[in-house]
Amino acid sequence: MSERFNGKAALITGSAKGLGKEIAKMLAEEGAGICIADISENIKKTAKEFKSMGFNVICQVTDVSKPEEIKKMVDAACSEFGKIDCLINNAALPYQGPLMDIKWEDWDPIINVNLKGSFFALQHTARKMIESGNGGSIVNISSLAGSGGRPLYVPYAASKAAVMNMTQSAAKVLAQYNIRVNSISPGNMYTEMFVECAEEVSKESNTDLESTLDIWKKRIPLNRFGQPSEVAKAVLFLCSDDSSYITGQIYNVCGGLSIP
Numbered sequence: 001m002s003e004r005f006n007g008k009a010a011l012i013t014g015s016a017k018g019l020g021k022e023i024a025k026m027l028a029e030e031g032a033g034i035c036i037a038d039i040s041e042n043i044k045k046t047a048k049e050f051k052s053m054g055f056n057v058i059c060q061v062t063d064v065s066k067p068e069e070i071k072k073m074v075d076a077a078c079s080e081f082g083k084i085d086c087l088i089n090n091a092a093l094p095y096q097g098p099l100m101d102i103k104w105e106d107w108d109p110i111i112n113v114n115l116k117g118s119f120f121a122l123q124h125t126a127r128k129m130i131e132s133g134n135g136g137s138i139v140n141i142s143s144l145a146g147s148g149g150r151p152l153y154v155p156y157a158a159s160k161a162a163v164m165n166m167t168q169s170a171a172k173v174l175a176q177y178n179i180r181v182n183s184i185s186p187g188n189m190y191t192e193m194f195v196e197c198a199e200e201v202s203k204e205s206n207t208d209l210e211s212t213l214d215i216w217k218k219r220i221p222l223n224r225f226g227q228p229s230e231v232a233k234a235v236l237f238l239c240s241d242d243s244s245y246i247t248g249q250i251y252n253v254c255g256g257l258s259i260p
């Protein structure tokens, strides 16, 4: 196992399960001290599991749509590890529903968690990184849904498009401090969130889950859904010194689904 992250500290939001949990696990396997945070109390179970694997881990129950909780989460990571080298903004809420049914209030949780949560975690962490003078790497998890129209996921897709744009603005501002900001844009990764979306679509179109998954799979040039570890590997690359000259970039991890 490589030791790329020995002596480094990483903060990963939305890491009780799914992609965030896998990213945290792989960072810890390569030597990072990790602060895992999630709105779900299950984060404590995940931390226990990670401790039993010998990882250097702390956990925070954090709602990233609340600025005071973001501050508490970042401060906890800094007081445990003395610094944050890597922030992975992964926490997000999905949204699914016909465009003409979307209500004013439907937008609020999606924008508050996916966009404002990511931005203020970035801002507060960047302050700490600037103070430390050691630079850092921030990876915002966006989505392929944020590129081009997605009629069934309008608030979610719009929030992820905004995350990509915010990534580029932050990269320009923070480059002077050697803080790199990039984004990973996953396609169809096999997680709970993904299966729940597929179930919703199946229900609305009166088809069974297997048929929906089959149709989706056929659209992917590599002809399979992605594994969480395949996103995590790309995140680790962007967090590591292997990507020292890369900032403001958005990488699709999607089995070729983005190919026009």
Ligand SMILES: NC(=O)c1ccc[n+]([C@@H]2O[C@H](COP(=O)([O-])OP(=O)(O)OC[C@H]3O[C@@H](n4cnc5c(N)ncnc54)[C@H](O)[C@@H]3O)[C@@H](O)[C@H]2O)c1
Binding pocket: 013, 014, 015, 016, 017, 018, 019, 020, 037, 038, 039, 040, 062, 063, 064, 065, 089, 090, 091, 092, 093, 113, 141, 142, 143, 144, 145, 185, 186, 187, 188, 189, 190, 191, 192, 193, 194
């Ligand atoms: N799975 C996919 O196919 C896919 C595709 C594109 C993008 N993504 C993105 O990847 C990331 C992870 O997706 P996933 O499939 O692992 O989802 P998931 O639903 O399995 O995990 C998301 C985690 O975020 C947490 N979370 C939700 N709201 C929160 C809040 N307010 N504060 C803190 N934590 C909160 C949840 O509790 C959950 O543990 C998300 O940003 C998602 O939009 C996933």
